Amino acid sequence: MSLHPDIAVLLDMVQIGTESGARIPFPQLTATQARPDFDASSPLLDVDPPPLAHERRLSLPTRDGAAIAARLYAEREPDSRSPMPVLLYMHGGGFVVGSLDSHQPLCRGVATDSGAAVLSIDYRLAPEHKFPTAFEDAVDALAWIAREGAAAGLDRQRVAVGGDSAGGTLAAALAIEARANGDLPQPLLQVLAYPGLSSRQVSDSYSRYGSGFLLERDTVDWFFRQYLRDDSDRDDWRFAPLAVCDLSGLPPALIVLAEYDPLLDEGRDYASRLEAAGVAVDLQVYPGMIHEFLRMGNVVADALQARAAIGRALAAAFRTTDSERPPANMERHRD
Template sequence: MPLNPAFLPILEAMAPLAGLDWEATPPASLRAMMDNPLAVGDVVPVERVEELTLPLPGRDVPARLYVPQGHGAVPPLTLYFHGGGWVIGTLDTHDATCRELAVASGSAVLSVGYRLAPEAAYPLPLDDCHDALVWAAANGEVLGVDATRLAVAGDSAGGNLAAAVAIRARDEGGPALRHQLLIYPVTDADFATPSYAANGGGGYFLGTSAMRAFWAHYLGETPVEQAPLAAVLRQPDLAGLAPATVITAEFDPLRDEGNAYADRLVAAGVSVDHAQAPGMIHGFFSMSAMVPDAQQWIARAGANLASALA
């Protein structure tokens, strides 16, 4: 399918990023360029938004709780981990996404402001996300949620973190998860896939240069071979994980690794709803105000969460 035409003005506005040398640009400069979300469209209303500080072992991590309207007395909880290559992204960059997901799913959404690389390299961002899940499971009354009905979700690097948290929850005795929502997730550090060859030039927002930089910042001195919870596609055993929704995008360099991870989950006996969104680019989930066709994918993800968390 051709590129969805709604992306043409977006990509034209983002054209200067296509030639950016991401590997030579300091993370602080990347954040200054990328972490200022534009207000587009009306704010999606929810019943309650609460700024939180999660008291995790040895450190505090910011978070934001979204409780949708008409949720009932005690809603389930989905922890959301934002994208941004483990280097950029904030609670604010994904505010609209979390609002939309809360409304679409009927689940409260806890967006976690995990520490970023390279200042906090692997596995510290993952530790923050995992420990936030453990904290949330033990503090349902504090949050006003049903902590027996839990899911994790994330996009891009956040999808990677959600997948890794699901693996740790399986291997470390919980908390029990009912679902994992993986939106165009990073699953491997392989830049030679056909989707990288076709889409990695930077003309579709995310490019190979950016992903090389993100992986270098995230791993630091750790070889990828020694980071099995970073390159989750290389995990030897995916059996027994929470049921999953995996949504990938046709014009995304991460398409093939996301599709491969979905296939690996299915082969391991995990229940998976997997779809490749035609005509879409990386990041489309956060562009629904400008790309109306993205709404159907948010609705699909929300419906799957609602069913799993019922």
């Protein structure tokens, strides 16, 4: 399918802004300068649903004694007598930008559409906190659900992990970590929205869409220079889940991809690897879309449709026992 016309208009505006100097690309900024620019894009690009009945800011401990902020979204007050299933959500932003605020509309929407609680975490960012700090913060947040979830009204037996872009990378790695760590809740679903999964960006889609489609090759390189300690970190599965040899025993996956995204091929490759390992996969490729489209509810209806699909998948996963899980359902192109 051709690029969606409204996405094409958005990309033209981005190009005009860059050429006029009104928009400065991230590689020309420091991380501190880039972060408010990224957060400021949310109210322009996205539709923010009304606040939910329960929105609470939390502070979660980490292994090194620090604390990270988190925000819990739910349609009702979570109660230990009637605990709610929960999605642990990691925002995108290349491990350098992004925040609780930048992804608030997305998290509100998913909480509404799924009927589950969404716990969004403000994991620590690079370059102040290099790899693997973001991954370790995600693990520690999942461990917090195991320890404290019941007291917070969350069902420790009905947990999913999810994220978009770099957050999708973290969610995929977190599912792998949980498989080997019996102290962590075992996710019933992993929601991976256009995740980065490969140690090297050499795919055909990266060549085709690495320039002119919002996520630029130079920006990805800038993100990784901030995040990685050295080049050897690229081969660590906590950064590149495709480096894992055995993907069997992982939770079912909903993988949401965009047709005009440099990361399209590695998402497809991961879906194929999961399916070959016996993992149920629902791969949804949205025609005409670009990276970050989930945060573009003001631009395209596909963003809200994709969020609703995530909500339905979560609701189904939280209703379904292991013996009732559906078989793998591979790629579906959205109309």
